[in-house]
Amino acid sequence: MSGMAGEQAPGAQPRPKAAKAVAFMIAGFALSLVEFVLIVVGTVVGIATTVIWVGIPILMVTTSMVRSFGDLERRWARKMLGTPLPSAERGPVEGGLLRRWRYHLVDPTTWRDLGYLMLVFPLSVVEFAIGITSVVLLPIAIWVAPWIGWMHGSLALALLGPDRAERLATKAQYLQASRARGVDAAEAERRRIERDLHDGAQQRLVAVAMSLGRAKNKLGHDPVAARELIDEAHADAKLAVSELRDLARGIYPAxxxxxxxxxxxxxxxxxxxxxxxxxxxxxxxxxxxxxxxxxxxxxxxxxxxxxxxxxxxxxxxxxxxxxxxxxxxxxxxxxxxxxxxxxxxxxxxxxxxxxxxxxxxxxxxxxxxxxxxxxxxxx
Missing domain, CATH: 3.30.565.10 (Histidine kinase-like ATPase, C-terminal domain)
Incomplete structure (x- = not known):
């Protein structure tokens, strides 16, 4: 049976394994280089040719590339670094090409994608050099690479993840579910304590009371039987004390x-x-x-x-x-x-x-x- 993980708190970047972190640093350089070149060339050419209207469709394509590359980087970080990055929420836009492009330009997610893509290229150059060094020096890979992967994943989570309002809403939902599970657990514990008291110590104490009552009735005319009943009540009382001690230990051990x-x-x-x-x-x-x-x-x-x-x-x-x-x-x-x-x-x-x-x-x-x-x- 494969392992199963419990519910994770939202927004937590795990520390990736060394092998995946090194692979991410080496392969990520090529990906970042292609993205950086296409975006910079598209932006420069688009702005330079705007005066003859050719630049408008070039800028439209470049904007679409930024959003697509942002989605690609989310999947890449999620797969290689374990970064808990949800897919970007991009609502449908009605209208023509210009209307949709205008919506993309005012969408904060587009600019966060662009900021990440521009920042990650020089970072990937450094990571590539470290990744190659890690391949040669195994101890460095085992210790350093996971921490670099963790830092990169944290950066991706900050720029490509949900905005602050969405993160707070997700955390609130998580905490609400966590509290509900806690209440359920406390209720189950209360029922267990009630059941143990009813089926254990309470029954013992009832038996003690009944034995003592019977012994009291026999004390005058049958002292031998009364003594036997008192001994029985004494044994039940000791068992009740033991069960209460175990119950108290189950609530909070001394x-x-x-x-x-x-x-x-x-x-x-x-x-x-x-x-x-x-x-x-x-x-x-x-x-x-x-x-x-x-x-x-x-x-x-x-x-x-x-x-x-x-x-x-x-x-x-x-x-x-x-x-x-x-x-x-x-x-x-x-x-x-x-x-x-x-x-x-x-x-x-x-x-x-x-x-x-x-x-x-x-x-x-x-x-x-x-x-x-x-x-x-x-x-």
Whole structure:
């Protein structure tokens, strides 16, 4: 089963793989050179021949080329750099050629496309030189190329992506959906707590009360039977206390608040039947909401590993990355895990969404399975 990624926050430029970044830098130079030459020549010739009207159709064609090249650059950056660039929204225009051309000239997207195409050519010259050097020096390619690809993708996202109003609207929609999923997750958690109380501790306490009542009635004439009932009530009371303790631990584990995430995850790993290696490096300590979310993501994932994966080894890594905490759980099981609505991993994604976190699942058939959570420390 191929990996499935969770819902991504809008407007985030990922860091591309080194091979794709190098290919983008080398091949992108030829593409940028052709685009730059055609646009500059078309613009210069069109303006120079406007006085004899020949320049008007040349400028029309050049304007169309700018828009087409802009669309091509969006697809190119999306494919090679993973830049989340949506296609440009270009509304239909009625009327003749001059009317449509006038609309294209006043469309801000056209000028943003032109600005990007003019800027990217000198940039592509530098990138081409670095790309050729990266091919020769492999360590440079592995470390430098992804960062150059990230910077180029960020530039493309800024100039070719939606304008500020559209980005804000998209982010608002994302946050609204994230909050809705968080509310659903909280409601599901509330129902689980109610069910555990009703089916567990509450039933135990009712049994305690009934046993004590019966013992009270027998205390005068049958002390032996009364003692047996008191012993039974005592055993039920201890079970009720144990169940309440487990329930409280499921709401917020005391070890997490007292000793932090490293100790809490180590305690979880010790209870897992599959050997688990735990590595935590999250200084400074993140907010309590992030710690709690990370704790439950790891706990649920390790439960799934033990029940369904067939793994013989698992690893939990948690680290800080700027203003995020990254949680990554890996196992060597059979793979095939899916992130789907209503499933266990879907529930983890909903829990992460309460703090604008994102869950990503990569689980090809035959394994290994990698489940990653990106949890922001600021909202």
């Amino acid at each position: 070890v997490l608040g007292d000793r932090g995430l490293d100790a809490a995850l180590s305690a979880q790993a010790a209870k897992c039947p599959v050997p688990v290696d735990v590595r935590v490096d999250i200084e400074p300590r993140p907010p309590a909401a992030v710690e709690t979310t990370a704790y439950f993501i790891v706990g649920e994932t390790l439960t799934n590993v033990a029940k369904h994966s067939g793994a013989t080894q698992a690893e939990v890594k948690v680290w800080r990355a700027e203003e995020k905490v990254i949680v990554e759980i890996t196992d060597n099981g059979r793979g095939g895990a899916e992130l789907r609505a209503g499933g266990g991993l879907g529930g983890l994604a909903d829990r992460a969404a309460t703090i604008d976190g994102v869950i990503t699942v990569v689980s090809p058939a035959g394994g290994p399975t990698v489940i990653r959570a990106d949890l922001p420390c600021k909202w």
